Amino acid sequence: MNTKYFCALVIVLQGVAAGAANYYVNDASTIGDVFCSAPGALVNSGTTTSAPKASLADVLSTYALAPGDAVFIDSGNFTNATTPVVGPADSGSQIGGVVTIQGAGSAKTFIYGGSGGYGVQCMSAAYVRLDGFAFRGGAQGVRVEESQHIEVLNCDIGSAANGIIVSGGADNRVQNCVVHNNGDRGVVASSSPRLILTGNRIYQHPGHGIDLSYNCNDTQTTANIITNNLGRGINLYSCATPVLQDNLIANNSQEGIYQIGRAHV
Numbered sequence: 001m002n003t004k005y006f007c008a009l010v011i012v013l014q015g016v017a018a019g020a021a022n023y024y025v026n027d028a029s030t031i032g033d034v035f036c037s038a039p040g041a042l043v044n045s046g047t048t049t050s051a052p053k054a055s056l057a058d059v060l061s062t063y064a065l066a067p068g069d070a071v072f073i074d075s076g077n078f079t080n081a082t083t084p085v086v087g088p089a090d091s092g093s094q095i096g097g098v099v100t101i102q103g104a105g106s107a108k109t110f111i112y113g114g115s116g117g118y119g120v121q122c123m124s125a126a127y128v129r130l131d132g133f134a135f136r137g138g139a140q141g142v143r144v145e146e147s148q149h150i151e152v153l154n155c156d157i158g159s160a161a162n163g164i165i166v167s168g169g170a171d172n173r174v175q176n177c178v179v180h181n182n183g184d185r186g187v188v189a190s191s192s193p194r195l196i197l198t199g200n201r202i203y204q205h206p207g208h209g210i211d212l213s214y215n216c217n218d219t220q221t222t223a224n225i226i227t228n229n230l231g232r233g234i235n236l237y238s239c240a241t242p243v244l245q246d247n248l249i250a251n252n253s254q255e256g257i258y259q260i261g262r263a264h265v
């Protein structure tokens with residue numbers, strides 16, 4: 001084997017080893033589907049568009065997701081029997097890329113949290129992107145806990161007890177989401193520095209639209225529209241050096257922006 005051929009072979013093999021995997025999930029209907037050609041089923045492998053799994057939780061319990069992998073969840077209604085938990089074994093990486101969990105769009109892929117559960121939970125995870133879902137019901141639409149570099153993008157989150165909760169971790173992002181009509185608050189974070197909240201619409205909550213507390217330091221809250229909440233538009237408690245820019249905050253029953261304790265805008 002000459003050196004040139006050997007090098008080419010090594011490159012090809014490395015390419016295969018690093019190849020990202022795609023997984024597929026569908027409900028019982030194929031009407032309006034964009035990813036899959038068959039209904040989802042527990043017995044399916046979930047590795048092809050013609051054999052999708054029936055739930056994200058089943059993909060997560062069957063496979064360990066690797067950096068660059070993607071799970072495509074098609075149009076339909078998915079009611080969680082248990083909360084799908086994305087953990088450290090299903091994480092992406094800075095070098096290998098994010099793990100993407102991709103819906104068909106926030107008007108097409110509906111995930112219903114079970115009673116007391118969450119639509120999706122990231123627990124001690126890193127570099128995971130949730131993109132294009134509607135989350136309905138449950139204790140929280142999305143829960144991000146002790147996780148880093150989680151992105152929640154283009155989601156519609158409503159009818160949960162709280163919309164999105166970020167607890168601990170760092171460097172997470174909520175972008176271009178609509179968070180509305182949840183039972184308490186819209187976006188809640190604590191002890192999670194460098195959180196970025198941008199381009200979201202947050203409205204009609206009995207509590208605060210955005211509630212950041214306890215060392216949510218260096219957060220960037222920009223270009224959000226925060227209206228018609230019965231609490232404050234943005235509540236900041238004991239968070240250092242937050243950046244607030246270009247937000248439209250109107251028609252909230254309490255203060256538009258309220259800071260207390262070590263906050264310096």
Ligand SMILES: [Ca+2]
Nearest residue numbers: 027029075076
């Ligand atoms: Ca479907």
